[in-house]
Amino acid sequence: MSAKSETGPPVAPQNERNVNALFRAMHTATAAESDAQARLDTLTRVIAGHIVADVCSIYIRRPGDFFELYASEGLKPEAVHVTRLHMSEGLVGHVARRQEPLVTAEAPLHPDFVYRPETGEEKLHSFLGVPLIRAAKVLGVLVLQNKVPRIYTDEEIGAALAVAGLLAEIAASGELLGKEETATVSEVLRLPDRLVGTPVVSGVAFGRAVLHDAPLAHHKSFAADKGAELERLEDGLQSVRKSVDDLLADEGLSGVSREVLEAYRLFAYDRGWKERLRTHVFAGLTAEAAVERVKAENRARLSQARDPYLRERLHDLDDLSHRLLRHLSGEAEARPRALTEPSIIVAHSMGPADLLEYDRSFVKGLVLVEASEVSHAAIVARALEIPMVSGADGALERIFDGDRVAIDGEAGEINIRPTDDVFEAYRVRRELQSKRQAQFAAERDLPTVTRDGVEVELYMNAGLAIDMPHLETTGAKGVGLFRTELQFLIGDQLPRPAAQEKLYAGILKDAGGRPVVFRTADLGGDKAAAYMRGAAEGNPAMGWRGLRLSVDRPGLMRPQLRALLAAAAPGELNIMFPMVTLVSEIEAARALLDREIALRRRRGRPLPERIRVGAMIETPAAAWRAGEIARAVDFVSIGGNDLAQFYFAADRESPAMQRRYDPINAGFLAFLQTVIERVAETGRPLTYCGEQAADPLMATALIGIGVRRFSLPATAVGWFRRLVRGLDAGLFSEWLTTELAANRRDLRDAVRARLEHLGAPLPEGR
Numbered sequence: 001m002s003a004k005s006e007t008g009p010p011v012a013p014q015n016e017r018n019v020n021a022l023f024r025a026m027h028t029a030t031a032a033e034s035d036a037q038a039r040l041d042t043l044t045r046v047i048a049g050h051i052v053a054d055v056c057s058i059y060i061r062r063p064g065d066f067f068e069l070y071a072s073e074g075l076k077p078e079a080v081h082v083t084r085l086h087m088s089e090g091l092v093g094h095v096a097r098r099q100e101p102l103v104t105a106e107a108p109l110h111p112d113f114v115y116r117p118e119t120g121e122e123k124l125h126s127f128l129g130v131p132l133i134r135a136a137k138v139l140g141v142l143v144l145q146n147k148v149p150r151i152y153t154d155e156e157i158g159a160a161l162a163v164a165g166l167l168a169e170i171a172a173s174g175e176l177l178g179k180e181e182t183a184t185v186s187e188v189l190r191l192p193d194r195l196v197g198t199p200v201v202s203g204v205a206f207g208r209a210v211l212h213d214a215p216l217a218h219h220k221s222f223a224a225d226k227g228a229e230l231e232r233l234e235d236g237l238q239s240v241r242k243s244v245d246d247l248l249a250d251e252g253l254s255g256v257s258r259e260v261l262e263a264y265r266l267f268a269y270d271r272g273w274k275e276r277l278r279t280h281v282f283a284g285l286t287a288e289a290a291v292e293r294v295k296a297e298n299r300a301r302l303s304q305a306r307d308p309y310l311r312e313r314l315h316d317l318d319d320l321s322h323r324l325l326r327h328l329s330g331e332a333e334a335r336p337r338a339l340t341e342p343s344i345i346v347a348h349s350m351g352p353a354d355l356l357e358y359d360r361s362f363v364k365g366l367v368l369v370e371a372s373e374v375s376h377a378a379i380v381a382r383a384l385e386i387p388m389v390s391g392a393d394g395a396l397e398r399i400f401d402g403d404r405v406a407i408d409g410e411a412g413e414i415n416i417r418p419t420d421d422v423f424e425a426y427r428v429r430r431e432l433q434s435k436r437q438a439q440f441a442a443e444r445d446l447p448t449v450t451r452d453g454v455e456v457e458l459y460m461n462a463g464l465a466i467d468m469p470h471l472e473t474t475g476a477k478g479v480g481l482f483r484t485e486l487q488f489l490i491g492d493q494l495p496r497p498a499a500q501e502k503l504y505a506g507i508l509k510d511a512g513g514r515p516v517v518f519r520t521a522d523l524g525g526d527k528a529a530a531y532m533r534g535a536a537e538g539n540p541a542m543g544w545r546g547l548r549l550s551v552d553r554p555g556l557m558r559p560q561l562r563a564l565l566a567a568a569a570p571g572e573l574n575i576m577f578p579m580v581t582l583v584s585e586i587e588a589a590r591a592l593l594d595r596e597i598a599l600r601r602r603r604g605r606p607l608p609e610r611i612r613v614g615a616m617i618e619t620p621a622a623a624w625r626a627g628e629i630a631r632a633v634d635f636v637s638i639g640g641n642d643l644a645q646f647y648f649a650a651d652r653e654s655p656a657m658q659r660r661y662d663p664i665n666a667g668f669l670a671f672l673q674t675v676i677e678r679v680a681e682t683g684r685p686l687t688y689c690g691e692q693a694a695d696p697l698m699a700t701a702l703i704g705i706g707v708r709r710f711s712l713p714a715t716a717v718g719w720f721r722r723l724v725r726g727l728d729a730g731l732f733s734e735w736l737t738t739e740l741a742a743n744r745r746d747l748r749d750a751v752r753a754r755l756e757h758l759g760a761p762l763p764e765g766r
């Protein structure tokens with residue numbers, strides 16, 4: 001897209017050249033004007049001339065959601081500052097309300113058209129209106145009109161959008177309007193706002209927003225001296241490159257991926273990036289504005305990409321832009337920012353190390369634009385009990401650094417600059433939550449036995465050393481599922497056997513004699529480590545993952561088994577295999593284990609005194625043969641997350657599928673019941689470790705169909721114990737059996753009603 005020359009102006013495609021020429025003209029015209037009104041008048045003239053419109057008008061948002069005609073080329077001058085349209089009126093209101101362009105060849109025929117005689121627009125036919133949007137708020141409307149009924153071309157619409165984008169930017173910066181209007185604009189930008197994202201870690205949190213990559217102090221959009229600006233850009237690029245080179249030169253490079261940095265370095269030296277930046281500076285933008293513009297272009301292009309690799313690239317490019325902006329502004333890169341008050345960290349995406357670098361006592365919540373429930377940031381946030389919401393599109397545009405923000409990680413709500421009432425409601429909710437947590441902690445040693453004497457054992461899920469203190473605080477009996485793959489995912493390379501052994505030994509030590517079930521690395525599928533990217537699979541969830549991958553790659557599994565044997569010796573070792581499909585896979589894995597045991601014995605190394613092997617039932621094939629699978633091992637665990645995904649044929653990673661099929665479904669529960677019965681016949685113990693059990697209604701339904709042992713997220717253990725203690729399992733089970741036989745459709749509501757009837761203590765809001 002750009003020329004090779006380092007000295008002459010780079011060459012951009014025709015339409016981009018046109019827009020750049022227009023920007024240049026806008027710059028020249030406005031630079032000459034010191035008065036805000038004169039600036040606006042000149043701008044409308046320049047824009048009308050470039051887009052060949054008979055009329056170009058700029059409407060600016062005023063208090064009370066009115067849009068006032070501030071400048072016009074082509075409408076009667078006496079209409080300026082007289083014509084005002086409310087957000088609910090006219091085509092201008094239409095554009096503002098919908099926040100999207102409106103194109104029509106016959107404006108008077110449009111149902112929203114209103115005629116204002118003072119404008120003299122009766123002779124006008126075609127209309128192109130574009131909103132001036134900033135932080136998801138409409139600050140004004142740019143209108144182009146022509147006397148002939150014509151359809152504006154895509155190129156013209158694109159140019160109008162680009163101009164409107166720039167106008168919004170400079171309106172917000174105070175470079176376009178007078179003092180009073182700028183004040184209104186900032187007021188509009190700071191109205192309370194609300195976003196709903198995906199709940200990831202529950203809990204209510206509030207504090208001041210800290211933008212992880214905070215926008216820098218305001219910069220000008222147009223440059224006064226192009227030559228000087230090009231020099232600044234060059235200097236900025238040089239220092240960014242040097243900073244990345246310096247990072248790479250660091251021998252220690254602990255915790256930071258060399259491989260990732262190498263890739264990052266390539267971007268820093270990318271000629272295409274540099275040329276695009278130069279193109280914009282040649283067009284008259286400041287270096288900072290050019291960086292923002294290229295960043296927006298990249299974002300538009302790459303955010304559509306489905307390929308996760310390309311999306312990751314986007315994060316790198318964003319990060320690089322931020323670095324460049326920091327260098328341009330001369331701000332030293334003090335990272336992480338020191339927090340001084342309760343804060344909500346807001347970022348596009350974030351690695352676990354970044355999050356851990358902040359002072360934990362001040363990190364109260366996390367808002368990410370892009371992160372799944374199994375993302376590394378989510379895993380760390382969950383372990384640290386930091387409420388988190390993801391999928392918050394627009395968060396970075398709508399939340400300003402320092403804004404008051406309240407989030408509810410259970411509902412996925414993000415309240416930006418909430419009113420005092422909303423803030424107070426959140427404070428009360430938070431207080432209740434802390435009280436409840438304190439109560440749960442006080443109950444942690446109470447037996448988990450139902451009213452009718454049925455014992456339900458509660459274990460917790462874990463995956464990192466930082467999860468382990470929860471054993472003590474929740475009173476869980478042990479770790480029912482330790483996801484060893486997290487260590488593989490967080491690092492930038494395959495963890496060395498010594499590092500694996502160290503982690504496992506530490507976990508067993510922290511468990512203080514309580515049992516820990518180590519699941520061998522469940523890699524592949526959505527949990528592909530960056531360093532082991534293989535051939536792309538159309539359906540990775542059903543691809544080369546879990547036990548399949550492990551038995552095909554003994555080089556991966558054997559060192560892990562070795563590390564587990566060494567860490568657990570001479571105590572007890574519980575190993576569990578994920579994603580089992582056939583008994584033969586268990587046999588293959590067992591053979592690898594036996595080889596490792598024999599090897600240790602031959603070498604005279606100590607062995608665990610007891611080794612128990614388990615299998616996860618996560619595929620319909622294993623569920624159908626649950627008895628046979630159970631006989632091949634010492635214990636089994638139902639991985640409800642995967643099993644439900646395959647039962648309903650609904651991708652657990654797909655946001656569209658996430659809440660589509662309720663696991664409290666007569667078919668699914670009856671299916672699970674069969675598995676439970678088949679396993680019970682073998683006498684092998686069974687645990688349920690899918691996250692669905694963290695839903696109290698599902699948890700009760702599972703107890704109802706005979707599950708007696710659970711492994712849950714630590715945050716669920718407290719209320720689960722209380723629920724168990726308040727339940728009459730016999731009565732509930734009897735009722736549920738009849739309902740399952742009747743194949744009830746609205747089972748969730750029925751379960752809720754039944755529990756209320758039985759007086760079971762359901763956590764609030766469920």
Ligand code: PEP
Pocket residue numbers: 481483522618638639640641642643689690691
């Ligand atoms: C499951 O599938 O239910 C499970 C516990 O494993 P994971 O969520 O790690 O796939």
Ligand code: MG
Pocket residue numbers: 578579618639641642
């Ligand atoms: Mg699973």
